[in-house]
Amino acid sequence: MRKTMIESLWRGPLTEPAPPADDAALAELAAKVNRAAQARLGRSLSIRHVDAGSCNGCELELHALSNAFYDLERFGLRFVASPRHADVLTVTGPVTVNMREALLRTYEATPDPKWVVAIGGCAVDGGIFAGSNAVAGGVKDVLPVDLTIRGCPPSPRQLLAGLLALLKV
Amino acid sequence: MMPTQTNVKVDGWLEAVDRLAGGHLTLLSLWADPPDVKMALLDEASGAVSIVSYHCRNGQYPSVGVKHPPAIRLERAIRDLHKLEAIGASDTRPWLKHTAAPYEFLAAEGEALHQIAVGPVHAGIIEPGHFRFTANGEFLVRLEARLGYVHRGIEASMAGAPLDGAAKFAARASGDSTVAYGIAFALAAEMALGIAAPPRAIYLRALMAELERLANHFGDIGAICNDASFSLMHAQCGILRELTLRAADDYFGHRLMMDIAVPGGVVRDIAADGAAHLGTLLAEVRRVFPQLVELYDNTASLQDRTVTTGIVKPDYARQFGAGGFVGRASGRAVDARRLPGYAPYGDLKFEVPVLTAGDVNARVWIRIREVEQSLALVEQILAALPGGALRVDLPSRGGEGLGIVEAFRGDVFVWLRLADDGSVARCHLRDASWFQWPLLETAVEGNIVADFPLCNKSFNCSYAGHDL
Numbered sequence: 261m262r263k264t265m266i267e268s269l270w271r272g273p274l275t276e277p278a279p280p281a282d283d284a285a286l287a288e289l290a291a292k293v294n295r296a297a298q299a300r301l302g303r304s305l306s307i308r309h310v311d312a313g314s315c316n317g318c319e320l321e322l323h324a325l326s327n328a329f330y331d332l333e334r335f336g337l338r339f340v341a342s343p344r345h346a347d348v349l350t351v352t353g354p355v356t357v358n359m360r361e362a363l364l365r366t367y368e369a370t371p372d373p374k375w376v377v378a379i380g381g382c383a384v385d386g387g388i389f390a391g392s393n394a395v396a397g398g399v400k401d402v403l404p405v406d407l408t409i410r411g412c413p414p415s416p417r418q419l420l421a422g423l424l425a426l427l428k429v
Numbered sequence: 430m431m432p433t434q435t436n437v438k439v440d441g442w443l444e445a446v447d448r449l450a451g452g453h454l455t456l457l458s459l460w461a462d463p464p465d466v467k468m469a470l471l472d473e474a475s476g477a478v479s480i481v482s483y484h485c486r487n488g489q490y491p492s493v494g495v496k497h498p499p500a501i502r503l504e505r506a507i508r509d510l511h512k513l514e515a516i517g518a519s520d521t522r523p524w525l526k527h528t529a530a531p532y533e534f535l536a537a538e539g540e541a542l543h544q545i546a547v548g549p550v551h552a553g554i555i556e557p558g559h560f561r562f563t564a565n566g567e568f569l570v571r572l573e574a575r576l577g578y579v580h581r582g583i584e585a586s587m588a589g590a591p592l593d594g595a596a597k598f599a600a601r602a603s604g605d606s607t608v609a610y611g612i613a614f615a616l617a618a619e620m621a622l623g624i625a626a627p628p629r630a631i632y633l634r635a636l637m638a639e640l641e642r643l644a645n646h647f648g649d650i651g652a653i654c655n656d657a658s659f660s661l662m663h664a665q666c667g668i669l670r671e672l673t674l675r676a677a678d679d680y681f682g683h684r685l686m687m688d689i690a691v692p693g694g695v696v697r698d699i700a701a702d703g704a705a706h707l708g709t710l711l712a713e714v715r716r717v718f719p720q721l722v723e724l725y726d727n728t729a730s731l732q733d734r735t736v737t738t739g740i741v742k743p744d745y746a747r748q749f750g751a752g753g754f755v756g757r758a759s760g761r762a763v764d765a766r767r768l769p770g771y772a773p774y775g776d777l778k779f780e781v782p783v784l785t786a787g788d789v790n791a792r793v794w795i796r797i798r799e800v801e802q803s804l805a806l807v808e809q810i811l812a813a814l815p816g817g818a819l820r821v822d823l824p825s826r827g828g829e830g831l832g833i834v835e836a837f838r839g840d841v842f843v844w845l846r847l848a849d850d851g852s853v854a855r856c857h858l859r860d861a862s863w864f865q866w867p868l869l870e871t872a873v874e875g876n877i878v879a880d881f882p883l884c885n886k887s888f889n890c891s892y893a894g895h896d897l
Binding site: 261265309311314317318319320321323324328341353356362388389391395413415 | 527549550552553554555556557577578579580581582583586597598601602603604605607661664665667668670671674678684685687720721724727728891892893
């Protein structure tokens with residue numbers, strides 16, 4: 261263990277500079293976010309993630325945000341275990357009929373002010389699953405959505421650029 | 430290799446059920462192509478795959494699950510999705526279709542038992558599912574999973590779609606196994622059409638499949654240690670995983686290599702400098718990974734959590750035909766790359782590691798050994814990469830085919846029937862998780878509640894691949 265740790269110290273950090281906040285995301289947010297609420301929260305946001313029907317590809321890339329290269333927490337963004345601790349809900353997947361109720365309850369359990377970020381092509385509008393009998397639609401068909409991050413799945417850099425916009429409005 | 434197909438009456442169906450229950454055959458899958466129900470059977474001695482098909486009378490067929498428990502959830506899914514009844518079934522609760530009626534969990538009786546309900550929304554960034562624990566103090570008496578929350582109607586969505594459209598659904602059955610699903614669907618389509626992908630495509634598919642296996646095994650090894658609060662391994666394995674995904678992005682244009690393996694071949698070639706640069710990735714992994722293995726092996730506090738925790742009995746692994754590290758950590762020496770086997774693995778040298786302890790530690794070690802094998806496979810594939818075309822044209826005609834591919838967590842089974850115009854009439858996908866989820870329930874019995882995350886992560890079953 262000592263060898264691995266010393267080597268890590270010598271090597272220096274792998275963590276990369278932040279990508280610029282996504283312009284489109286900034287524009288989308290500017291129209292929606294209550295500035296007073298933003299000022300109250302400052303530069304720290306707690307994120308609760310809900311997989312509402314994803315293939316788990318988006319989850320893999322959300323996980324990657326915590327690795328040494330992206331290090332999400334340096335920006336004051338962190339994933340929390342309960343919606344009751346959260347400012348932001350990230351939602352992936354088309355919302356399945358079977359997850360609709362759980363998603364709504366998670367939203368209701370999240371204290372105001374709160375934002376919903378729809379992540380991935382399926383979350384935006386159902387993606388290739390739009391129209392399936394087992395799917396209720398995109399996230400916006402179930403909850404008010406403040407920000408969308410597209411991609412199948414979006415890369416960690418795209419995710420980071422989108423989430424950083426939340427801090428820059 | 431075309432499987433034998435037999436249309437059977439009641440007698441033939443029941444004979445197949447008896448052979449499953451007697452342990453002579455392994456159930457690969459059970460599905461409906463209404464009005465028929467079909468079973469795919471594997472003879473592990475010869476590697477032969479056979480399909481038996483039963484024409485339902487009045488929407489009914491004799492239950493397989495009543496004698497062979499691995500079929501129970503598949504029968505419940507058939508009932509939900511196709512309204513065909515398994516006569517004699519012991520469990521007729523819905524499975525993939527959730528209704529307003531309260532779900533009746535299986536009972537556990539005894540003094541001082543309490544229930545813990547978890548999910549579908551979990552604490553971490555994981556997929557949704559519900560776990561109902563019954564515990565006596567800290568000790569688990571029973572676990573029952575309730576799944577189906579990520580049921581998106583994939584099989585129904587594929588019906589009527591053209592092949593390339595249907596391939597996109599297959600590639601999104603379980604995102605972590607998108608390459609394996611892409612290959613399995615492609616093999617099924619190619620068998621149905623009587624064509625073969627060009628040699629270069631077959632090797633590029635295998636290259637992507639091994640990169641996918643490496644990335645997932647790195648992620649899993651780190652995440653299992655993280656669930657034992659050993660975050661150093663998680664951080665270090667996370668670096669290896671990220672390097673692998675970046676290599677995939679650089680040389681195949683997508684970090685997960687989604688939608689590249691398709692019926693007829695592959696849609697793109699590896700980048701011109703890809704073969705050379707993959708060598709750099711292999712060298713870095715070969716430099717770092719042995720240190721991490723040593724760290725895992727020499728950390729007593731970590732071993733204390735993983736050794737003898739969450740044991741899967743070899744009998745269950747055999748009965749359920751458990752694939753991947755779940756089966757191979759419990760003595761089941763089956764890997765779809767060898768049995769029944771598919772190209773190009775017959776031309777490549779690799780070992781299939783097998784252990785018998787069946788605990789979390791054994792499932793970690795299978796992954797470690799498989800990382801080593803996959804590194805060697807990537808080298809062999811790069812050295813032998815043939816030239817030539819990437820894809821053949823697809824004829825428009827009907828047919829049936831199947832594909833069995835070893836994803837990182839076990840065998841993916843795809844069965845496909847094409848209509849005369851070449852579109853998908855019926856496609857069935859079966860993830861390895863179907864036969865692993867029930868074993869998780871057996872593995873946690875008698876363990877403490879706090880070890881469940883560790884057991885669960887050592888299985889890393891797919892919710893999406895199961896729920897479809």
